[in-house]
Amino acid sequence: MADHRATVRALLDRYGRGYADEAGVRLADRPAPLYQLLVLATLLSTRIRAAVAVAAARELFAAGYRTPAAMEAATWQDRVDALGRGHYRRYDERTATMLGAGARLCLERWRGDLRRLHRETGGDVPAVRRLLTAFPGIGPTGADIFVREVQAVWVDLRPFVDRRMMTGARRLRLPTDPRALAGLVAGPDVARFAAALVRVSLSGEATGEVTRAAAGG
Structure with missing residues (x-):
């Protein structure tokens, strides 16, 4: 769980901005x-x-x-x-x-x-x-x-977890059970978490960046 928490913090810090927020x-x-x-x-x-x-x-x-x-x-x-x-x-x-x-x-x-x-x-x-x-x-x-x-x-x-989010979770070795995955973040952060996982699912570079940051690299 501790490793998961570090990964989630790194994920939200780097990619935790929803598409709606980006669009204003x-x-x-x-x-x-x-x-x-x-x-x-x-x-x-x-x-x-x-x-x-x-x-x-x-x-x-x-x-x-x-x-x-x-x-x-x-x-x-x-x-x-x-x-x-x-x-x-x-x-x-x-x-x-x-x-x-x-x-x-x-x-x-x-x-x-x-x-x-x-x-x-x-x-x-x-x-x-x-x-x-x-x-x-x-x-x-x-x-x-x-x-x-x-x-x-x-x-x-909540929690809504789709195929894209699951792909991101697997890349970061996070739980793929929807409730277990959503349980890694506080309720209001679930949409930011979802957007971040999608970005990881689309980018190997993002996966590596989050993994290194979570490990303290």
């Missing part, structure tokens, strides 16, 4: 930040670097498209231009269309408030994931991204 989203159980997380999950779902998706999200939000009403009211070209400023060019036209359709769905099905989605599911993770995949561009991967981050504020979804 002050995540809270309120309609606007929850919608912004949905936008970010949509952008991260394509085969594009996470840093580019985060930059594109920041540009969309800086342009004022922080609510589903604002996103739907924007023209398709406005959305394309904002994505382009974030260098999200390979998928910009298709994603601009999906963001408009997703905003419309959020307004029509959930009246612009994803807390309604949460309440309808009663905190059942498979149900949350299933309803999220109704949004254009959100498949199983995007649903996992959303739930990994939103468990910071939707506490009844």
